[in-house]
Amino acid sequence: MTELLWLIPLIPFLGFVLNGLGRNLFPKAIYGIIGTGAVFIAFILSAFLFQEIWSLQKAGQSAAITQHLFDWFSVGNFKVSLSFLVDPLSAAMLLIITGIGFLIHLYSYSYMHEDKGLGKFFAYLNLFVFFMLLLVMGSNYLVMFIGWEGVGLCSYLLIGFWFTNSSYASAAKKAFVMNRIGDLGFLIAMFFILEHFGTLEYSAVFSQAASLSIGDSTIVIITLLLFVAATGKSAQIPLFTWLPDAMAGPTPVSALIHAATMVTAGIYMVVRSNVLFMLSPLTMEIMAIIGLATALIAAFIALTQNDIKKVLAYSTVSQLGYMFLALGVGAFTGAFFHVLTHAFFKALLFLGAGSVIHAMGNEQDMRKMGGLRKALPITFFTMCLGTIAISGIPPFAGFFSKDEILAHAFQHNVVLWGVGLLTAICTAFYMFRLLFMTFFGSFRGTADQKAHLHESPWQMTFPLIILAFLSVVGGWINLPEAVGGSHALANFLAPIYKGSRLADFDLALSHQTEYLLMGVSAIVAIVMAIVAYTMYGKMDGKPMTEKNEGFLYRLSYNKLYVDELYDAIIVRPLQSLSTFLHTYVEKLGIDGFVNGIASFFVGSGKGIRQLQSGYVGFYILMMVFGVIAILIYGMVRI
Amino acid sequence: MENIVQNIQGVPLNHYIIFCSIIFAIGVIGVLIRRNVIIIMMSIELMLNAVNLLLAAFSAYRGDASGQVFVFFVMALAAAEVAVGLAIIIMVYRNTKSVDIETLSKLRW
Numbered sequence: 001m002t003e004l005l006w007l008i009p010l011i012p013f014l015g016f017v018l019n020g021l022g023r024n025l026f027p028k029a030i031y032g033i034i035g036t037g038a039v040f041i042a043f044i045l046s047a048f049l050f051q052e053i054w055s056l057q058k059a060g061q062s063a064a065i066t067q068h069l070f071d072w073f074s075v076g077n078f079k080v081s082l083s084f085l086v087d088p089l090s091a092a093m094l095l096i097i098t099g100i101g102f103l104i105h106l107y108s109y110s111y112m113h114e115d116k117g118l119g120k121f122f123a124y125l126n127l128f129v130f131f132m133l134l135l136v137m138g139s140n141y142l143v144m145f146i147g148w149e150g151v152g153l154c155s156y157l158l159i160g161f162w163f164t165n166s167s168y169a170s171a172a173k174k175a176f177v178m179n180r181i182g183d184l185g186f187l188i189a190m191f192f193i194l195e196h197f198g199t200l201e202y203s204a205v206f207s208q209a210a211s212l213s214i215g216d217s218t219i220v221i222i223t224l225l226l227f228v229a230a231t232g233k234s235a236q237i238p239l240f241t242w243l244p245d246a247m248a249g250p251t252p253v254s255a256l257i258h259a260a261t262m263v264t265a266g267i268y269m270v271v272r273s274n275v276l277f278m279l280s281p282l283t284m285e286i287m288a289i290i291g292l293a294t295a296l297i298a299a300f301i302a303l304t305q306n307d308i309k310k311v312l313a314y315s316t317v318s319q320l321g322y323m324f325l326a327l328g329v330g331a332f333t334g335a336f337f338h339v340l341t342h343a344f345f346k347a348l349l350f351l352g353a354g355s356v357i358h359a360m361g362n363e364q365d366m367r368k369m370g371g372l373r374k375a376l377p378i379t380f381f382t383m384c385l386g387t388i389a390i391s392g393i394p395p396f397a398g399f400f401s402k403d404e405i406l407a408h409a410f411q412h413n414v415v416l417w418g419v420g421l422l423t424a425i426c427t428a429f430y431m432f433r434l435l436f437m438t439f440f441g442s443f444r445g446t447a448d449q450k451a452h453l454h455e456s457p458w459q460m461t462f463p464l465i466i467l468a469f470l471s472v473v474g475g476w477i478n479l480p481e482a483v484g485g486s487h488a489l490a491n492f493l494a495p496i497y498k499g500s501r502l503a504d505f506d507l508a509l510s511h512q513t514e515y516l517l518m519g520v521s522a523i524v525a526i527v528m529a530i531v532a533y534t535m536y537g538k539m540d541g542k543p544m545t546e547k548n549e550g551f552l553y554r555l556s557y558n559k560l561y562v563d564e565l566y567d568a569i570i571v572r573p574l575q576s577l578s579t580f581l582h583t584y585v586e587k588l589g590i591d592g593f594v595n596g597i598a599s600f601f602v603g604s605g606k607g608i609r610q611l612q613s614g615y616v617g618f619y620i621l622m623m624v625f626g627v628i629a630i631l632i633y634g635m636v637r638i
Numbered sequence: 639m640e641n642i643v644q645n646i647q648g649v650p651l652n653h654y655i656i657f658c659s660i661i662f663a664i665g666v667i668g669v670l671i672r673r674n675v676i677i678i679m680m681s682i683e684l685m686l687n688a689v690n691l692l693l694a695a696f697s698a699y700r701g702d703a704s705g706q707v708f709v710f711f712v713m714a715l716a717a718a719e720v721a722v723g724l725a726i727i728i729m730v731y732r733n734t735k736s737v738d739i740e741t742l743s744k745l746r747w
Contacts, residue, residue, distance in 0.1 A: 614743055621670055 002052055002065050005084055008045050008094065009133040012038045015126035023119030032109035035122030039105050039129055043098035046091070053091045054492075063088055063495055066139055066203075078194070085139030085202065089336070089496045092489075093136040093268055096343050100260045101129050103463035107351055108252040110459035111358060115250075121161065125256070128154035132261050136268060140200040141190050144269065148186060148233065151262045152179040158257060159249040168248035175242040182232015182239060189225035192218060206275040210499035214279050223276050223283040227290075230266030234320050237294045241563055244313040251354030254309060259316050259346040264339045267323045271332050275500045278330070288328025288412070292419050295321030297560060299426035303433075304556040307364045308353045311434050315390065316346055318423060322405055325420060331408035332497065333490040337478045338405060340489075341397035344474045345389040348467035352383035355456045355464065356438060360449055366437040368449075370539055373439040375453035378461045380439045382468035387435045389471040391428035391525045394518070400475035403518050407480075410517055411509055421521060428525040432532035441539035482514040646698040654695035661688035675727050675737045679720065686716050 015038030019031055026034075049065075057063040064087040072080045086094070105125060112121050131154060135147025156179075160172030190200060196218050197205045212219060230236065235243035246258050257263070270277055270287075277283060295318045302314035319342050326335035357364055359376055373380040389396035392403070402424060410417035443450055455461065479485020509517075555561075611622075661684055668681030690709045697705025727737060734741050 616739065617670055624666055624670070 002049065002086075003067070004045065005049055005065065005067055005086055005137075006069055008042050008049070008098070009130050009137060011041050011045075012126045012129040012133065014038060016123050016130060019119050019126060020123035023117075023123060026119060028113065028118055031119045031122045032105075035126055036102065036105040036109060038126055039098055039102045042129070042133070043095075043102045046094040046098045049086060050091045050095055053086065053088055057088065057492065057495070072142075077198070080140065080142050080200065082143060083139045084137040084143075086137060087496055088492050088494075089268070089271060090136045092336070092340065092492075094133065096340060097129065097132050097136065097261050100343055100347050100467070101125075101132075101256060103466055104252050104256040104260075104347065104351070107255075107354070107460050107463045108250070110457050111252055111354055112250060117161065121158075121250070124154055124157050124161070125253075128158065128257060128262070132265070135265055139202060141193060141202070141205075142200050144272075145186060145190060148229075148265060148269075149183060151257070151265060152176065152183065152233070155179070155246065155257050155262055158253040159246045161249055161253070165248075171242075171245040171248040175246050178239045178242040179232050182229045185225040185228030185232070189222050189229065192222045192225065196222070202272065206499055209275050209279060212279055215281065216279055219276055219279045220282055223273070223280040224286070226269065226273060226276070227283055227287055230270055230324070231290065232266075233269075234263050234266030234324070235294075235317050236266075236321060236324055237290050237297065240294055240298065240317050241566065243317050244310055244559070247307075247309040247313045251309065251350060251357060254313070255347045255350035255354065258313065259350050260343040263316065263320055264323070264343070267320070267327065267335050267339050270324075270327050271336050271496070274332050274497055277327070278500045284328050284330065286328075287324050288409075288416060291321045291324025291326075291328055292409075292416055292423075293321070294318070295325060295423045296419055296426075299423045299430065300556050301559045302430040303426060304553060305430075306366050308356065308366050308369075308434060308438065309350075309364055311366075311430055312346070312349055312353055315349075315427065315431065316342075318427060319346065319390070322402065322420070322423070325409060325416065326405040329405075329408045329412040329416065331405055333478070333487075333493055334401065334404040334408055336493065337489055338401040340477075341389070341401040341471070341474045344397055344467055345386045345471040348382060348386040348464060348471055349390065351460070351464055351467065352379050352386060355379040355460055356383075358456055358460070359453050360445060361452050363445060363449060366434065368445045369438045369443075370441040370445075371439070371443040372453070376439075376455050378455060378464060382461075382464040383439070384435060385468040386471050387431045389474075391431050391529065392424055392521055393428075393525045393529075394522050395475065397471050397474035399518075399522065400478060400480070403521060404478070404480065406521060407509060407514060407517055410513075417517075421524065424521055425524050425528050428528035429532050432529045433536050436532055436536040437539065440533075440537045444539070480514065482511045482518075643698045643701075646695060651695060651699055654692060658688045658692040658695075661685075661691070673739050675730065675739050678739065679723050679727070683716065683720065686712060 015034050018034050019026075022030075053063050053065070064085060066083060066085050068081055068083040070082055072082045074080070105122070108121065108125065112118055115121065128151060131147045131150025133147070135144055135151060138144040138147060153176075156172050156176040159175050160169045163169045163172070193205060194200060197208050199205060209219065232239045243258055243263065247254055249258070277287075298314045298317035298321060302311050302318065305311045305314060319338070323335045323338050323342070326332075326338060355376065356369065356372060356379060359372070359379075360369060363369070385396070389398040392399045394400075406417055406420050406424070409420050476485075478487055478489035480487065558564075665681045665683075665685030665688060668684065669678050672678055672681065690712055693705045693709050693712075697703065697709075730742065731737055
């Protein structure tokens with residue numbers, strides 16, 4: 001079985017090739033079968049592989065399978081091989097990617113059924129899965145980087161899937177450019193790693209790094225650059241504005257790429273490089289602060305957004321910020337745990353939102369929804385579970401992962417915990433606001449939309465139900481000891497922390513403190529749910545108008561003016577610099593120089609041509625002058 | 639022969655040089671400013687003869703006969719040149735009814 005692990009990325013790639021080449025040839029069902037089937041096979045293989053890893057670990061053996069496919073290139077002593085590494089971390093990621101990927105492919109078939117580009121859509125999705133698998137399975141930084149770039153490309157292609165709409169196309173461009181900024185950090189970090197360690201293989205790098213002292217300056221630079229890469233891919237300050245705009249893509253894309261998998265690549269990368277990060281306390285501090293700031297700001301913006309997908313997008317940014325907070329305070333397992341549970345409930349919420357948008361005839365404004373719980377019972381019920389899970393109400397998945405992060409933050413610094421709790425309060429509020437605005441009160445859309453309301457077909461509700469189930473029970477895989485669990489996930493992931501200086505970061509709170517923290521976060525979540533209900537639960541009749549007074553409200557509604565700020569401090573100056581360079585340096589300087597040389601010769605040719613008059617007398621005169629000049633020269637020289 | 643050499647040497651060399659220069663200059667100016675082709679031919683002959691005279695003078699002063707031999711070559715060539723040149727002038731005159739050099743500018747750009 002383990003010899004076949006190269007098949008896992010290959011099969012989605014084959015799906016991409018088939019669907020891509022036949023995108024105008026096959027009937028619609030074939031696209032769905034190829035696209036979904038490829039990911040399903042990959043899922044089955046991943047499940048077997050996971051089981052293999054699991055049993056290896058149970059048997060106390062080394063649970064890392066490395067498969068060397070071929071040497072890619074070698075320059076001098078430097079060799080890069082295309083090889084795969086499957087250890088507990090990548091095995092778990094494989095299950096998330098292929099499992100949730102499969103559900104979303106199934107969902108997409110129905111959601112995108114009427115679209116002309118169905119074949120292209122599935123081809124892109126499969127290509128994305130391929131690159132994502134490459135990213136998590138690579139056994140060195142370069143293979144990870146290929147996946148890293150590839151998922152960015154697929155994200156660009158899928159955000160701009162409806163590229164005829166120019167604002168969608170520019171959202172895609174924005175995502176791509178912002179990702180590129182981060183990718184540059186990754187690239188430079190790789191150069192540093194290569195320069196410092198002479199190799200890009202994880203195992204070699206980490207075993208060498210394990211003997212370095214804490215605070216080694218090269219490691220600080222490497223980790224900071226890797227963190228820059230993570231801020232691009234995982235939408236952290238300052239590069240987070242692309243993610244809300246990325247909602248221009250079809251909803252399943254938002255669910256797969258911009259909630260469950262691609263945006264967690266940054267967290268995966270940091271967890272993978274935990275040995276390096278633990279050597280750089282400075283990076284860890286920065287990561288915690290940036291993560292927390294992102295979490296708070298995004299949650300604050302999400303409070304007042306009216307576009308159902310925008311709320312979820314900012315929620316995703318906020319949750320990613322949580323994960324970086326966790327990484328920053330050393331809770332690597334907590335961060336990965338949150339990646340896992342977040343993948344379940346955020347994919348669920350996005351797919352549920354997609355189901356609502358589908359039923360409403362592509363209406364995304366929550367002010368025009370309301371009372372949908374009767375028309376969409378399954379969607380309502382599953383989204384309800386997802387909302388509870390993300391808000392952190394026990395015993396749903398989000399509660400345990402969020403609680404673990406908050407507990408670590410509390411141990412690290414009480415201020416971090418306080419801000420984290422504030423974020424959790426915001427999260428509970430905006431999620432229940434979304435739920436109540438969409439499903440409660442009375443319907444506020446047009447009569448046409450009301451007649452069109454319907455529950456989605458089984459291809460869409462089946463993934464919802466599965467994900468809802470996972471959102472409920474997903475948290476139980478890593479129950480803390482305080483509630484009688486055994487940190488199963490932490491134990492499972494233990495091998496990847498080998499050689500890392502993680503010991504200082506183990507959670508050392510008494511059970512009473514943990515109960516207290518859990519109680520506080522659960523109570524505030526429930527309170528905020530009630531507050532949201534009183535504000536939005538009974539909205540009736542007319543499309544409601546938001547009160548526009550209030551400084552904070554406007555600040556949140558206008559997304560803290562971050563886009564405007566970037567526009568003012570980066571885009572405009574760059575634009576005027578470019579205009580300056582274009583008009584003065586390019587046109588006047590470079591073009592002027594080149595054209596100047598040409599026109600000098602043209603002009604001098606024109607001038608000298610006048611001498612060629614055709615009058616023999618003139619020539620002779622010139623000859624005489626010449627002879628006289630030579631004679632004079634000769635005389636003077638003598 | 640001795641007699642001729644002595645006769646030539648009876649005049650200072652400087653005089654020959656100045657005289658030849660004047661004749662040569664007259665020839666050059668004639669070529670430059672006259673428009674009649676026949677006059678231009680004559681001016682060319684004038685230049686050639688200025689050079690011939692100078693060659694003869696130097697030859698006599700140096701006591702070396704080769705300069706005078708050279709003069710004969712130049713004369714022979716000049717005769718041939720005049721024969722060809724006059725033939726051309728006659729053909730030009732037949733075609734253009736003119737010996738004005740300005741009329742021969744048809745090939746000018």
